[in-house]
Amino acid sequence: MAKSSGLDHLRSILEEEAPHLLVKRSKERREGLPPLPNATKGKVVLRFAPNPNGPLSFGHGRGVVINAEYAKLHDGDLILRFDDTDTSKKPPMPDAYAQIAEEVEWIAGFAPHRIIIASDxxxxxxxxxxxxxxxxxxxxxxxxxxxxxxxxxxxxxxxxxxxxxxxxxxxxxxxxxxxxxxxxxxxxxxxxxxxxxxxxxxxxxxxxxxxxxxxxxxxxxxxxxxxxxLLDFQSAIDDHRQGVTHIIRGKDLMDSTRKQKLLYEKFGWNYPETIYWGRVKIHEFGGFSTSEMRRAIEAGEWTGWDDPRLPTIATMRRRGIQSQALRDFWIELGLTQKDISVPLATLYSHNTKIIDSTTPRLSFVRDPVEIELSRGDFVPHPVIEMAGHPSSELGLRKIEIAWANGSTPIFIERADLINHQAELRLKEWCNISAPTNGHSSMLSLDSDGDYPILHWLPTDSPPAILLKPEGREVKIISGNLEVNEHPEGTIIQLERVGYARIEADDELGRKVLIHLHD
RNA sequence: GCUUGUGUAGUGUAGUGGUCCAUCAUUUCGGGUUUUCAUCCCGGCGACCCGGGUUCAAAUCCCGGCACGAGCACCA
CATH class of the missing domain: 3.90.800.10 (Glutamyl-tRNA Synthetase; Domain 3)
Known part of the structure; x- marks a missing residue:
């Protein structure tokens, strides 16, 4: 009928006969996780069941986030269960129990409602x-x-x-x-x-x-x-005893579900709803397993579970990834059974959105070159003030300038010196002539044109290093950091360099920064 | 080999027979705001694995290929 008379004609008939069929069906994009099948509010019990043979890895985050999120959504319980029934191949690590419990709470944003240890x-x-x-x-x-x-x-x-x-x-x-x-x-x-x-x-x-x-x-x-x-037996008994209503697991465990269902039939129990996800690979991470990492850490190949190169929750936290970013990341990936491979750029993007507006700005001059800057007839400003953040209210940063005989030494990045052989703008301060033989002169205070803007520091700024993980290496970028009073643990943005987190000074008294992302 | 799962832009993801020349995010490219190569804003590029079938109509249903993954551990 649609072919001969056209859709419009069909529509007009429908308007007469059955107008309800024409009501626009909502086809809005679904946000967040898919609905949990057979879930009654207040009656949902989920579990996250790691082997405590080491602290949590990045991939474990998915299990925590998804289970925790569904528990929250349905007013249900989240159980943290330690499946520690192997004493020889993947033996538990004594410290891991407490560390995992703490990590789960950090990732989920709340403490698990129950903690169960299989070996008990x-x-x-x-x-x-x-x-x-x-x-x-x-x-x-x-x-x-x-x-x-x-x-x-x-x-x-x-x-x-x-x-x-x-x-x-x-x-x-x-x-x-x-x-x-x-x-x-x-x-x-x-x-x-x-x-x-x-x-x-x-x-x-x-x-x-x-x-x-x-x-x-x-x-x-x-x-x-x-x-x-073994897992299939232990997990089956526990899920039943603990009243687990929904099991969310990798699809590599599909046969495990089938085995357990056969056992449940023998006992006359009802098997929980089961949902599967596919395998996830992170582009930047090679093949790390908890056992491998443990061996390598014990052998001294890595500095610890929070070694900047490792794909662990401990490392993520150390670098400054927010737990909300982790949640956003895993929820966005959803619950499909596709095997996927995702880049960390997505996680970083979530993290940037969360931290940017509250992250103080600081200058960090990498590979510094000293320039003697003459002020000529310009007023000798003793203090340069700049905003702690370009748009948020994060106070003022004050940089003191030590003038002597009409000039002052400053640091700029070597790369800037090489790349720009013309008039330059020192950020928040003044225009200067192209440095030659370590000397430069102030040309103007106001910016009257389009000049390359670069960050700079007085030469009495403290030395600092920036730790930047690159594959299996940690690149140490040395330079000087703007004087500041931010405590250890503060996440900052190094202007023109990227986000970083302040760590404790090293044994040489240098400021230490760990790179988060660009 | 047997069993079992998955295939939508570069990467993820929405979509369960018409309003899909297909959603959103990210990546990338271009532009704007900005005394950071950040943030923010605008815009562009870019996809339904292949072949049949059912249907007036298929990303969506069926069949057959193909591709990739997982299980068949006295690991979890």
Whole structure:
């Protein structure tokens, strides 16, 4: 009908017959996170569950931000759960528990409502393990990992599968004996060896760890337990016990969800809503893993978890990234299952928007060259005043000029000296002639034209260094910094250079600045 | 190999059959404000993986390709 009579004709018919169909459907751009499915206000429980084998990395930020944001949106609870059930491959780091808790609070903007440590809950996992073994939903298996891999590939059941509950229980008790050998026995959830998805076939739930040789780093746990749950089991039990309603996880854990659903069916539980996100790569960061970073830090290859080159939350904070910028960044990336690769420029842009209006300006002259500036007949200003910020009310900066015999020494950047061989404008002060052989003369106070504007400093300004991470290097840019009274930790903007944060003076008495971004 | 997921401008993202010659942000380019190469403002460039099908109408539904990713650990 639209073809023969045209859309206009159709519209006129509709206006007569069914005007409600013509009401414009709102197609406004959705802002923020997509709605959480099946979420009841006040009844939502989310969790962020890192392995405390080190402090949080940049990528962990996503988990904190998204879970925290949904919790806030729905008046729900955010649980911080330490999944610290591996004592040998990715052993927990004792200091990481407290540091992560603090970092989560910083990123989220509020403290998690509950903190749970898996290693405190081993008895609970045992209870469920025994229950499911007793009910015939799981069995102890003595096959080697390699043998079982073959069974899984060939869709055949392993010999251990047919054992009765009592025998399984006996073997289960043996797993706890102090001389049990890792790999000699494992508890498997009995699913179906004919399942299409190989990952789901009789998956392992608990294993033996030699906690005599590798005690759990928490002293209260130490060598107390030899049998430990694997992630799929531990996480499944915890999510149920803690009333988690929504699990938000990477799509690499999709099969984990499927395994856990099979377990939930055996227990007669309802599985939480599950949402996935894809893999994120940050252009500027190479392949860093927490374990790798930990090894390298302990080997002295990095100065610590806040080494300027590392992609950690600690480093971000040290440089001056605001937690709000982190939140804006991750929320903007959304919750798609696409594998994405994003540049840090986006994060920096968010950060600039947040900090710029409150960030004091200072001059930092890199690679300074001394120029003897003669004032000729001009008035000898003893103090130059300039605004602390071009548009916000951040007070006045005062720079004292020490005149002697009609001239004063100043610093300008070597690059400016090389690039500009003509009349110049010293910012907020005066025009000067092109410096030659270290000398220059004042030409005018008012700017009467379009001259290159450059920043400058008196030569008695304190020496300073600017630390600038560049890939696997930290570039040290030395120069002189304008006298100021900003305390350590202040984020400033170095005019014509970029944003930076003030750190403690170094052992040579130099001012230290760490570069944030341009 | 089996299983499983994803494909919209350079990078992210909105869009769930018409009002989409496709949104917003960022990047980049040009211009304006500014005694910073910052901030702010204006503008430009730039995309629906490919091929079929369904339909009056497809970024949106179906089928088939292709590309990329993940799982099949006694790691998390």
């Amino acid at each position: 809950r081993i008895q609970t996992y045992y209870e469920y393990a025994e229950k499911i073994i007793t009910e015939g939903g799981a069995y102890t298996c003595n096959c080697s990992a390699e043998d079982f891999k073959l069974f899984r590939q060939q869709l055949t059941e392993c010999p251990c599968r047919g054992r009765g509950a009592n025998e399984n229980l006996t073997l289960w008790k043996q797993m706890h004996e102090t001389d049990s050998i890792p790999g000699s026995a494992v508890v498997r959830i009995k699913t179906d060896m004919g399942l299409k998805n190989p990952a789901l076939r009789d998956w392992p739930a608990l294993r033996i760890q030699d906690t005599s040789a590798h005690p759990h780093p928490r002293p209260e746990i130490g060598s107390k337990y030899r049998v430990w749950p």
